Amino acid sequence: MRALPVIIMGAKGRMGATLVNLAENDPCLTLGGLVERPERQEGLERYGCPVVADVQEVLGLPGAVVVDFTAPAVTLDTAAKAAVTATPVVVGTTGLNKEELATLKDLALKTPIFWAPNMSVGINALLRVLPDLVKLLGEDYDLELMEIHHKHKKDAPSGTALKLAECLAHARGRELEEIGIFSRHGIIGERPKGEIGVQALRGGDVVGDHTVYCLGPGERIEITHRAHSRETFASGALRAAKWLAGQQPGKLYTMADMLG
Numbered sequence: 224m225r226a227l228p229v230i231i232m233g234a235k236g237r238m239g240a241t242l243v244n245l246a247e248n249d250p251c252l253t254l255g256g257l258v259e260r261p262e263r264q265e266g267l268e269r270y271g272c273p274v275v276a277d278v279q280e281v282l283g284l285p286g287a288v289v290v291d292f293t294a295p296a297v298t299l300d301t302a303a304k305a306a307v308t309a310t311p312v313v314v315g316t317t318g319l320n321k322e323e324l325a326t327l328k329d330l331a332l333k334t335p336i337f338w339a340p341n342m343s344v345g346i347n348a349l350l351r352v353l354p355d356l357v358k359l360l361g362e363d364y365d366l367e368l369m370e371i372h373h374k375h376k377k378d379a380p381s382g383t384a385l386k387l388a389e390c391l392a393h394a395r396g397r398e399l400e401e402i403g404i405f406s407r408h409g410i411i412g413e414r415p416k417g418e419i420g421v422q423a424l425r426g427g428d429v430v431g432d433h434t435v436y437c438l439g440p441g442e443r444i445e446i447t448h449r450a451h452s453r454e455t456f457a458s459g460a461l462r463a464a465k466w467l468a469g470q471q472p473g474k475l476y477t478m479a480d481m482l483g
């Protein structure tokens with residue numbers, strides 16, 4: 224079987240470097256191109272594939288899939304260029320606003336695009352079972368969420384925290400915009416029933432911790448997911464790349480589509 228060429232955006236980044244290392248050692252994949260800002264490209268030539276500053280330069284590679292963990296504006300630019308050549312794109316970038324997500328959805332009509340704010344199997348399994356737990360516990364249990372990430376992370380709360388909070392809100396038949404609260408300070412009064420609090424902590428080199436709290440009368444449940452390394456996200460993204468290579472454009476694919 225021919226190895227699938229992958230083009231890694233942001234190849235020197237925390238996620239990009241992890242993706243490059245995993246892809247290099249995966250016999251089903253081959254490095255088709257590394258895209259990085261010119262001032263950060265040093266050392267990338269050792270991988271023996273094209274190293275460029277603009278993804279456009281490597282999009283002609285037949286059968287390639289792009290993997291992008293960068294920043295919202297870069298990701299949208301990548302997806303727009305990839306749509307022209309109908310090159311599939313796996314997006315791990317978080318912090319996209321509503322308009323940016325809508326643009327990504329539009330581009331997914333032209334080329335296969337997969338987006339997941341968290342590529343780990345554990346978080347996606349948690350997303351699957353959380354609605355059942357919330358419904359079983361009922362309205363008397365207050366739902367809260369806390370996340371911790373390394374000090375370099377640019378967006379808050381994390382994309383994963385937003386996805387988990389959205390999952391909790393939907394389990395209650397509500398939208399997160401209606402009942403989510405993202406900071407508390409001062410004389411805030413009694414907690415309104417149904418509110419979902421989301422708190423973001425930042426510091427050190429924490430890869431990513433998320434805890435969902437179900438706080439009830441006389442007891443509480445705490446469910447914590449801790450990512451031990453970035454490899455869990457990178458291997459999920461490379462699995463998505465292999466899966467996406469066989470998909471048609473038409474919708475913005477998610478982990479739920481891949482995991483079935």
Ligand code: NAD
Nearest residue numbers: 233235236237238258259292315316317339340341342456
């Ligand atoms: P990072 O800052 O370490 O890496 C980003 C890289 O992109 C940098 O090397 C930067 O130079 C490069 N870059 C910037 N502009 C570019 C351009 N125009 N062309 C090519 N490269 C460019 O960030 P990170 O910690 O690797 O995180 C990147 C994104 O991935 C963030 O949005 C983060 O939240 C997200 N993330 C998602 C998951 C997931 O499972 N979906 C997991 C971890 C991180």
